[in-house]
Amino acid sequence: MIHARGLVQTFDTRQGRVRTQVRAVDGVDLDVAEGEVVGFLGPNGAGKTTTLRMLTTLLRPTAGSATVAGHDVVAEPVQVRRAIGYVSQAGGAFSGARAGDEVVDHGMLYGLPRDVVEQRGKALFERMDLPGLWARMPRSMSGGQKRRLDIVMGLIHEPQLVFLDEPTTGLDPQARANLWEHIRDLRDRLGVTVFLTTHYLDEADALSDRIVIIDHGRIVASDTADALKAQVAGDLVDLELVDRDRLADAAQRLATLVDGRSEVEVVDHHVRARVPRAGRSVPGLIRDLDRVGIGLESIEVRRPTLDDVFLSLTGRSLRDADAAGPQEGGPTTALDEAAVPVTPGTATGTPTAGPPPGPTATGSTTPGPTTTQGALR
Amino acid sequence: MTFMRESFIVFRRQLRMNLRNPAWVIIGMLQPVLYLLLFGPLLEPLIDQFGAQNAYTFFVPGMLVQLGVFGAFFAGFSLIGEWREGVIEAERVTPASRTALLVGRLYRDLLQLLVQAVILVALGFALGMVASAEGILLGVLLTLLLGGACAAASNALALSTKSEDVMAPVINMVMMPVLLLSGILLPMTIGPAWLERASDFMPIRHVVDGVRASFVGDLGGSAVLWGGVWALVLFALAIWWGTATFRKENA
Numbered sequence: 001m002i003h004a005r006g007l008v009q010t011f012d013t014r015q016g017r018v019r020t021q022v023r024a025v026d027g028v029d030l031d032v033a034e035g036e037v038v039g040f041l042g043p044n045g046a047g048k049t050t051t052l053r054m055l056t057t058l059l060r061p062t063a064g065s066a067t068v069a070g071h072d073v074v075a076e077p078v079q080v081r082r083a084i085g086y087v088s089q090a091g092g093a094f095s096g097a098r099a100g101d102e103v104v105d106h107g108m109l110y111g112l113p114r115d116v117v118e119q120r121g122k123a124l125f126e127r128m129d130l131p132g133l134w135a136r137m138p139r140s141m142s143g144g145q146k147r148r149l150d151i152v153m154g155l156i157h158e159p160q161l162v163f164l165d166e167p168t169t170g171l172d173p174q175a176r177a178n179l180w181e182h183i184r185d186l187r188d189r190l191g192v193t194v195f196l197t198t199h200y201l202d203e204a205d206a207l208s209d210r211i212v213i214i215d216h217g218r219i220v221a222s223d224t225a226d227a228l229k230a231q232v233a234g235d236l237v238d239l240e241l242v243d244r245d246r247l248a249d250a251a252q253r254l255a256t257l258v259d260g261r262s263e264v265e266v267v268d269h270h271v272r273a274r275v276p277r278a279g280r281s282v283p284g285l286i287r288d289l290d291r292v293g294i295g296l297e298s299i300e301v302r303r304p305t306l307d308d309v310f311l312s313l314t315g316r317s318l319r320d321a322d323a324a325g326p327q328e329g330g331p332t333t334a335l336d337e338a339a340v341p342v343t344p345g346t347a348t349g350t351p352t353a354g355p356p357p358g359p360t361a362t363g364s365t366t367p368g369p370t371t372t373q374g375a376l377r
Numbered sequence: 378m379t380f381m382r383e384s385f386i387v388f389r390r391q392l393r394m395n396l397r398n399p400a401w402v403i404i405g406m407l408q409p410v411l412y413l414l415l416f417g418p419l420l421e422p423l424i425d426q427f428g429a430q431n432a433y434t435f436f437v438p439g440m441l442v443q444l445g446v447f448g449a450f451f452a453g454f455s456l457i458g459e460w461r462e463g464v465i466e467a468e469r470v471t472p473a474s475r476t477a478l479l480v481g482r483l484y485r486d487l488l489q490l491l492v493q494a495v496i497l498v499a500l501g502f503a504l505g506m507v508a509s510a511e512g513i514l515l516g517v518l519l520t521l522l523l524g525g526a527c528a529a530a531s532n533a534l535a536l537s538t539k540s541e542d543v544m545a546p547v548i549n550m551v552m553m554p555v556l557l558l559s560g561i562l563l564p565m566t567i568g569p570a571w572l573e574r575a576s577d578f579m580p581i582r583h584v585v586d587g588v589r590a591s592f593v594g595d596l597g598g599s600a601v602l603w604g605g606v607w608a609l610v611l612f613a614l615a616i617w618w619g620t621a622t623f624r625k626e627n628a
Contacts, residue, residue: 056470078472086470090463097394105390109383109471153467 001161001193002032002055006064009050024050026217027064032195034160037187039208040197041306043318047217048197049089052165055195056086069161082110085154085162085192089169091146092153093138099149100125100134107156117156124152128182144175148182155192162186164196168203176203183207201306201318211306213313220313225306232304232312234259235278237285239271242295247271250294257281269297383473387481395485405448405489409497412440416562417504427564433506437497438516438588439561444493445524446555446581450548452486452528453535460539465623475623479532479616486528487521494520508592515596516588522608523584529615536622559585583607 009025025047032038042048053059055068057077066073069083093102100121107117125134128148138146147167154162167183168176184207186192198204204211205225213221213228221228237257241250250271251264257275258264264273275281278301289296310318395402413436421432429435459465468478494517498506508516531548538544558565558579565576576582587604595601 058466058469081470081472084470086467088463088466090461090466092463092467094394094459094462094464096397097390101390101393105386106467106471108386109468109473111379111382111472150463157471 001034001036002030002066002068002195004028004030004051004055004064004066007051007054007061007066008063009047009054009059010062023217025054028214028217028219030055030066030212030219032161032193034193035187035191037183037194037207037209038196039204039211040195040214041199041201041204041211041310042197042214043199046214048199048214049165050217051214052086052163052195052197056084056163057081058086082157083160085157085159087150087154087162087164087167089165091138091150093146093149095139096137098135098137099130099141102138103149103153103156106153110157112157120158121152121156124155127185128152129178142175143171144178147171147175147179151182155186155190159192161193161195164194166197166199168198168200180206199318201310205306213310215314221309228306228309229304232274232308234274234276235304236300236302236308237273237275237278237282238298238300238302239289240297240299241269241271242297244269246294249292250289253285253288257285380474380477383477384481384484387468387473387478388484391482391485392488395489402489405493406496408448409440409444409493410500412443413437413497413500413504426567428566429564431505431507433501433504434508434592435564435589437501437506437508438592439585441494441497441516441520442523442559442581442585442588443556443561444497445490445520446527447552448490448493449486449524449527450531450552452482453531453533453544454541456482456532456535457539457541457544460536465536469623476616476620478623479529479619482532483525483528487525490521490524491517509594512591512594512596515591515601519584519588519591519604519608522612523581526608526611526615529612529619533615533619533622554579555581558582561585580607580611584611 007025007028007030008023011022011024013020013022028047028051030051040048040051050059054061055066055073057068057073057080060074068080071079071083073080092106093099100118103121103124104114104117107121108114122134125131128151130145130148130152133141133145133149138149141149151162151164151167154164164183168179171179180203183194183196186194194207196203196207208225210223211221211225211228212219237254239250239254241247247266247269251266254271254273254275255264257278258273259276264271266272282299282301286296286299307318310316413433417433417436420436424430424432424435427435456465465478469475498508498513498517501508534544534547538547556562558576559582560566560576565573565582583600584604584607586600587602587608590596590598590600590604
């Protein structure tokens, strides 16, 4: 469905008098098969949106080529546009117009007759949990409703392929979970190929068949979430001891389970290590500890997360990369974020145009021993 | 024809949003009325010095061009709001012609201008204007071309700057010389020679002269010819610029 080779996008930026060329996307190869749901993951400013804008014909590649839905993005942009739907970060429905009117006009720009668009639009409103909102203005919708309306607009011409750019940014956890259901439905019930960008690890994990990771404009990994996680050397086992004096002993016993690529870490009352297939080896370890009388305060076993994957691929955690974005990525970040209404400058600002949620909204991706998923009982 | 259909869809959407905000429609209609009623009488005692016969036959064409130029210059502001909400991007991923996305918006501005022109001309007649039907038709046509050019330029500027804060001073900077050098309010011929020379370089001045000449009935004269040429040139340039920004519009 998507075949891209060597995609490059450079921007000229100026800081003071110094003109620099920024390679926002630096040689991206990408293949997406029909019916796949692919998560395009990377920190802010990594080149996600820029890549997306090239694939959707909005931005002409500086170099490289891409075929989307069987047509070349440069030579046949109109055919590409007919076959794809694109839901940008900013949405697409005007806050002061009626939702139904916006959907109908959008569909008619694809050359569809009015009655067909109206019928499809109303069916999509039902499917997307927007009953009775046909005549409502987006400015008086909730963030989640607004995003679902944007998706309705992206689907009105029944595209084979849908691009979703940061679909859940700015939504509360409940609205995110609800939107995930609808995104899964796109493929499962409508048979649409989905290509979505996100900088939330849990989102990529939960939705995608395959994850493509981009950093500094280059693809650094492309595989299923499980395969990517398997690259990280095992599950994290964290033991909290009652007695500090037994730490060395416990560390020695834990070290026998480690396969050499990783080390045992001792911090405060904790001993920690990455252990392959912890489910098989940990019960034995616990019996062992119990036998020699090493008392445990808590035990935790955590499956590797995509954050661990990102860390092992780039040497940085995704959150650090995000925080460093504005300095490191500099102008690239600004370009990536350009489509986001950062400040609702006029009275027409949408309710969704708020700051993206902090790490609190992505609780399960937060690394560290506080996570309890997979803890043994 | 696809282009007509696409631009009409865009036009209908714009019109619907405009009508939802009737305050602007009313202000737009009131503008010409206020100018004629509150400024027109000031010209009546001076009209002999302009070398013209009738104050309103002189003033209505100037007013017409002013409405065309100034109303249209502000057309781009609503586009920035739409851009910010992703509307432009959403329209740009449809197969619709980029020119249709621009022209559909121009139809709305031209319709508003046409309605204002009708009010202005009708009121002008009520106040004693003398003009032929052909002359008025041609004059209004020239005004629409110029108004379309200004609206297209305003849209292009809006998509290039993407910020009301940048666009407002630029528009103001352009409007001052246009207002002062086009002879919209008073004819340039009554000023000193250097000022008139300076105004020769203002294309819109020639359009004003052309509209005035056609209202007076001098349809075959050089003023109408040059006014027409300039209106067409400006229109073509602005449409080209506007389409280019709709086509490119980098992030």
